[in-house]
Amino acid sequence: MGPHISESALSGLVEDLAGEVIVPGDPDYDEARRIHNAMIDRRPSVIARCATPADVSNAILFGRSCELPVAVRGGGHSVAGSSMIDGALVIDLSRMHAVVVDPEDMTVRVEGGATMGRLDHACQPFHLATTGGRVSTTGVAGFALGGGSGWLERKFGLASDNLLAADLITAEGKHVHTDTEENPDLFWALHGGGGNFGVATSLTLRLHELPRMSFVMLFFLPDKAPEVVRAYRDLTAAAPDEVGGGAIYLPAPPEPFVPPELVGKLVCGALLTYAGPVEEVRELAAPLFALKPEIAIDTDIAYTDLQCMLDDPPGLRNYWSAEYLTSFPDEAVDVFCARGAEIPMPTATQHVLFPLGGAVTAGAGPYPQPWRTAPWGVHPFATWEDPAMDEPAIQWVKDVRADARPWSIDSVYLNFTGAEGEQRVVDSFGEENYRRLAAVKAAYDPDNVFRFNHNITPTAA
Structure with missing residues (x-):
């Protein structure tokens, strides 16, 4: 326990919580502090596994009274490990995972600790969906409040575009509801501003009909990659909004559909996801099939x-980043492919080009997300097991970013990045948006209690 925690204060927290309190030395402490990125090995002073919004409020007040840093864990997928801080009080929302679908209103209410897997499985029987993360273990709240990029974004917009309402517990332990009518400045700020303003205990999201889903995944040997990526670029640039996916360099996975001689070898993949039947996406993918993939x-x-x-397996080390591009000409394709061919091996690293456009661009509106006007995003996603690979894997991600700079904008989807400095955060929102966000932050968290995130410094308007 930290130096400011008395036995009586800790006992009071235990009594106040419907959930549980975990401290160093407890049998489940090490499991409770484990998060997605295996590079992160931190030891909080107290983990408050909350079961209700009242638990969240009580935990915040306890942490502040004991002068502890306060971190918040939803899905635990922050690549920087923001949800697990040495010596902190961690508000763990994993027990608050209820998902309630209203098929008549086409909405879903999601508690703050729910994962994408829980959300998707609850909506599936009704043939409904909303834009979700590309990994089922991602926490819904952090994903959506950070913007929310996924396979369906070109059709249904970002997850934050589908945010209808939110309930938060503030740094003062108070409950706040926000939507377009109530606390509208806060509602605006939650469209990309993440967990800066309070602990999200529930979100209400808009749902869409999704009766059919299909995909085409093609794998090619690396020598065909420039031709494949150009064809993918041209195809998706003219594709209907139902199309998502990405061009991906990766080591071929040990799956039944991969010939044994290709497993672990570097390949270039072309993925087309489609909100519709496979016959239609197969026809759209004809230019890629014509390039004669090794696997289809x-x-x-x-x-x-x-x-x-x-979904990547647990226990891997992670380092990611991204750049969003104004264009992706042939020169950029060549640079992208050259760096893809240099993925550090052996790793499970992916080098991804995402198409944007569609509803992502059309729905830009007034929200603090300038990056969404870019037509392309490059996402170097390094994952590996051996700590000896730390330096080359991290350097490779930085090199990808440097390669993309001639075509990149300053703004980036921050959920794809780790701790890259204050200026990266300011640039990603844009200076005018950042000033407005800082004023909202000052109204709801003037002491910057919720600072373990892509932090917005509170500054009065």
Whole structure:
């Protein structure tokens, strides 16, 4: 326990919580402090596994009274490990994971600790969905409040575009509701501003009909990659909004559809996801099929299965970043492919080009997300097991970013990045948006209690 925690204060927290309190030495302490990125090995002073919004309020007041840093854990997927801080009080929302679907209103209410897998499985029986993360273990709240980029974004917009209401507990332990009518400045700030303003105990999201989902996944040997990526670029630039996906360099996974001689070898993949039947996306993918892939998969698929298709196994070390591009000309394709061919091996690293456009661009509106006007995003996603690979894997991600700079904008989807400095945060929102966000932050968290995130410094307007 930290130096400011008395036995009586800790006993009071235990009594106040419907959930549980975990401290160093407890049998489940090490499991409770484990998060997605295995590079992060931190030891908080107290983990408050909250069961209700009242628990969250009580935990915040306890942490502040004991002068502890306060971190918040939803899905635990922050690549910087923001949800687990040495010597902190960690507000763990994993027990608050209820998902309630209203098929008549086409909405879903999601508690603050729910994962994408829980959300997707609750919506699937009604053939409804909203834009979700590309990994099923991602926490819904952090994902959506950070913007929320996923396979369906070109059709249904970002997750934050589908945010209808939110309930937060502030740094003062008070409950605040926000939507377009109530606390509208806070509602605006939650469209990309993340967890800066309070602990989200529930979100209400808009749902959309999704009766069919399909995909085409093609794998090519690296020598064909420049031709493949150009064809993918041209195809998706003219594709209907139902199309998502990405061009991806990766080591071929040990899956039944991969020939043994290719497993672990570097390949270039072209993935087309489609909100519709496989016959239609197969036709759209004809220029890629014409390039004669080594492996071809095309099938209808349940959205829930698509969402977990790229789930990476637990226990891996992670370092990611991103750049968003004004254009992706042939020169950029060549640079992208050259760096893809240099993925550090052996790793499970992915080098991804995402198409944006569609509803992502059309729905830009007034929100503090300038990056969404870019037509392309490059996402170097390094994952590996051996600590000896730390330096080359991290350097490779930085090199990808440097490669993309001639075509990149300053703004970036921050959920794809780790701790890259204050200026990266300011640039990603834009200076005018950042000033407004800082004023909202000053209104709801003037002491910057919730600072373990892509932090916005509170400054009065």
